[in-house]
Amino acid sequence: MIQLTRVWKKYQIDDDVVFTALKDISLTIEKGEFSSLIGPSGSGKSTLMHIIGLLDKSSEGEVLIEGRNTAELSDDEISTLRNEFVGFVFQQFNLINKLTIKENILLPTTYARKKIEYDPGKKADEIMERFGILEKANSYPNRISGGQQQRVAIARALIMSPSLILADEPTGNLDTKTGDEIMKLLSQLNKEDNITVLIVTHEQDIAAITKRKIQIVDGKLA
Amino acid sequence: MGFIRSAFFDFSRNKGRTFLTSLGILIGVMAVVLLTAFGLGLRAYIEQQFEDLGSNLIRIVPGNPLKGGSFSNPGSFITIKFDEKDVQNLSRIREVKLIVPVYSKTVNIVSGNNKESSTIYASNEGVFTALNVKAEYGTLYTDQDVDKRSKVIVIGYTLAEDLFSSAKNAVGKSVKFEGQKYTVIGVTEKKGGGGFGGPDFDTFTYMPYKTAYTFNTDKTFMAIILQTKTEEGIKPVIRQVNEILLKRYEEEEFSIIQQEELLTAINSIFGIINTVLVAIAAISLVVGGIGIMNIMYVTVTERIKEIGIRRALGARKSDILIQFLVASVILSLIGGIAGLTVSYIIVFFIQAYFPAYIDLNSVLLAVGVSSAIGIIFGVFPAKKAADLSPIDAIRYE
Numbered sequence: 001m002i003q004l005t006r007v008w009k010k011y012q013i014d015d016d017v018v019f020t021a022l023k024d025i026s027l028t029i030e031k032g033e034f035s036s037l038i039g040p041s042g043s044g045k046s047t048l049m050h051i052i053g054l055l056d057k058s059s060e061g062e063v064l065i066e067g068r069n070t071a072e073l074s075d076d077e078i079s080t081l082r083n084e085f086v087g088f089v090f091q092q093f094n095l096i097n098k099l100t101i102k103e104n105i106l107l108p109t110t111y112a113r114k115k116i117e118y119d120p121g122k123k124a125d126e127i128m129e130r131f132g133i134l135e136k137a138n139s140y141p142n143r144i145s146g147g148q149q150q151r152v153a154i155a156r157a158l159i160m161s162p163s164l165i166l167a168d169e170p171t172g173n174l175d176t177k178t179g180d181e182i183m184k185l186l187s188q189l190n191k192e193d194n195i196t197v198l199i200v201t202h203e204q205d206i207a208a209i210t211k212r213k214i215q216i217v218d219g220k221l222a
Numbered sequence: 223m224g225f226i227r228s229a230f231f232d233f234s235r236n237k238g239r240t241f242l243t244s245l246g247i248l249i250g251v252m253a254v255v256l257l258t259a260f261g262l263g264l265r266a267y268i269e270q271q272f273e274d275l276g277s278n279l280i281r282i283v284p285g286n287p288l289k290g291g292s293f294s295n296p297g298s299f300i301t302i303k304f305d306e307k308d309v310q311n312l313s314r315i316r317e318v319k320l321i322v323p324v325y326s327k328t329v330n331i332v333s334g335n336n337k338e339s340s341t342i343y344a345s346n347e348g349v350f351t352a353l354n355v356k357a358e359y360g361t362l363y364t365d366q367d368v369d370k371r372s373k374v375i376v377i378g379y380t381l382a383e384d385l386f387s388s389a390k391n392a393v394g395k396s397v398k399f400e401g402q403k404y405t406v407i408g409v410t411e412k413k414g415g416g417g418f419g420g421p422d423f424d425t426f427t428y429m430p431y432k433t434a435y436t437f438n439t440d441k442t443f444m445a446i447i448l449q450t451k452t453e454e455g456i457k458p459v460i461r462q463v464n465e466i467l468l469k470r471y472e473e474e475e476f477s478i479i480q481q482e483e484l485l486t487a488i489n490s491i492f493g494i495i496n497t498v499l500v501a502i503a504a505i506s507l508v509v510g511g512i513g514i515m516n517i518m519y520v521t522v523t524e525r526i527k528e529i530g531i532r533r534a535l536g537a538r539k540s541d542i543l544i545q546f547l548v549a550s551v552i553l554s555l556i557g558g559i560a561g562l563t564v565s566y567i568i569v570f571f572i573q574a575y576f577p578a579y580i581d582l583n584s585v586l587l588a589v590g591v592s593s594a595i596g597i598i599f600g601v602f603p604a605k606k607a608a609d610l611s612p613i614d615a616i617r618y619e
Contacts, residue, residue, distance in 0.1 A: 050613050053534075055533075055534055055612045055613045055616065056611075056612075056613040075538070075539060076538050076539070076540075079533070079536055079537065079538040079539075080536065080538075082533070082534060082535070082536045083535065083536020083537075084536070088534050088535070090616075094527075094530075094531045094534070094616065095531075096528055096531060096532075098228065098231045098232070098235075099228075107532070107535055108535040108536055111532070111535060111536040111537045111538070111541055112536070156535070160536075
């Protein structure tokens with residue numbers, strides 16, 4: 001489903017200083033996988049996730065998403081892929097505070113290019129019910145707990161029925177108990193909904209829950 | 223819809239900032255709308271004044287007042303005067319409804335101890351029809367009064383008040399001027415005017431022109447007024463008048479002035495002045511627009527993170543661009559509509575003193591211009607927002 005071939009990411013820091021974040025990464029993620037990308041901070045794992053999630057571009061190498069070379073896609077086509085193919089879950093939740101919980105969850109549908117076959121409002125209600133946040137539908141993000149906010153973020157990631165969920169340190173801002181619940185939820189989505197899940201983390205405990213561990217150190221796969 | 227709600231949410235959270243930014247547009251729109259309203263009012267007022275003077279009128283005067291010289295100083299050429307023979311010749315033109323010879327002189331009218339200066343308008347009975355003059359009290363003089371050289375006069379409302387303390391009292395009273403005694407048989411309706419340098423008809427004295435021969439010993443006229451039967455008749459009559467007069471006078475010795483022509487000339491002068499004023503006022507709109515641009519840049523910077531989130535969720539560049547354009551247009555429109563509202567209130571109160579009014583064009587212009595300013599000055603900040611790299615935006619703290 002996702003295929004990276006000899007991907008490099010370099011940043012021009014100064015006129016003659018180049019920082020290399022990713023070195024020669026080749027990686028394949030198959031449909032239905034439940035994997036983690038693990039590495040210490042500064043290892044380049046977030047950069048790699050951003051490239052997989054089409055938020056960033058590689059400096060060299062090929063990134064194929066379902067066989068399509070992302071280098072050949074226009075900005076609009078990449079936006080559409082982000083909308084339909086990927087669902088992001090961030091450490092900081094990244095909800096929009098002026099929108100209600102339900103509006104946050106529905107936000108990706110407002111950017112949908114394809115015709116949505118289902119009733120988005122109904123689907124949002126179903127997801128909220130499943131995640132136990134239905135009674136918070138009309139609350140605002142800063143009025144609910146961190147665990148609830150992360151559930152909202154996952155619900156938002158799910159609303160467009162994506163093939164892939166990318167979770168960047170999803171438990172990083174949560175206490176252990178709430179973090180476990182979120183991990184359980186992600187694992188459930190992989191098992192029951194057959195969604196490919198890739199979790200970026202620096203914690204071995206979290207990575208241990210996943211079926212496949214991808215180690216990254218100093219921008220290289222170990 | 224989401225964009226509009228989102229924009230209003232941001233504005234309500236920054237009420238002071240929204241108010242101050244819109245204030246720039248408010249002042250600009252108000253300046254433009256009010257100046258336009260005053261211009262329109264002034265034009266309507268002038269047209270009304272002309273209409274009150276009667277329509278389909280042609281004035282024949284000596285000299286060339288519209289080109290060089292003036293009414294009071296006809297220039298260096300010899301001044302001619304018209305006489306009864308001209309009146310007779312001109313009365314043969316078929317399309318002419320009325321022909322009104324005018325002899326005019328400023329005199330001091332005495333009644334008892336009161337003495338008032340007044341412009342004598344010595345003419346035939348047609349002057350009342352042509353100039354749209356009606357009697358408020360008493361009657362107007364007739365063709366018989368003209369032929370019999372009756373010593374009667376009709377005076378303006380203000381003059382009557384000044385001479386006899388009340389206009390009603392004037393009828394039947396005697397006055398003296400130019401060594402003769404005359405009876406006031408009528409007082410004309412109030413016409414107003416006298417503003418903007420025009421004549422104040424309410425201080426005029428009308429009398430039969432033949433009666434005036436006692437002091438108009440040459441039996442001449444300063445002007446001849448023709449009223450045509452129809453508006454279409456004006457052009458052909460002018461041509462015939464020209465032909466007839468050229469038999470006795472040189473081309474530059476007389477002028478034929480068409481009322482409408484004068485009106486057009488005055489209107490075009492006021493139009494230019496008004497356009498210049500409105501253009502100056504429009505500068506404040508540009509300043510207001512710069513204010514909007516400034517605040518939109520601030521808004522974009524404040525919302526970089528949100529832009530990143532939206533792009534991560536699939537928003538395209540154009541979605542972000544439109545979101546910020548909608549916000550800036552709304553901001554500008556708030557100012558525009560507020561400016562229009564304030565203008566309406568000002569015009570409402572000022573109408574008692576000045577005939578200003580706001581027409582549909584001004585409303586459309588205000589709304590259109592403020593929308594346009596929102597777009598023009600919003601597009602650069604919005605473009606900046608749309609061109610942010612998604613990854614830099616979402617990482618922004």
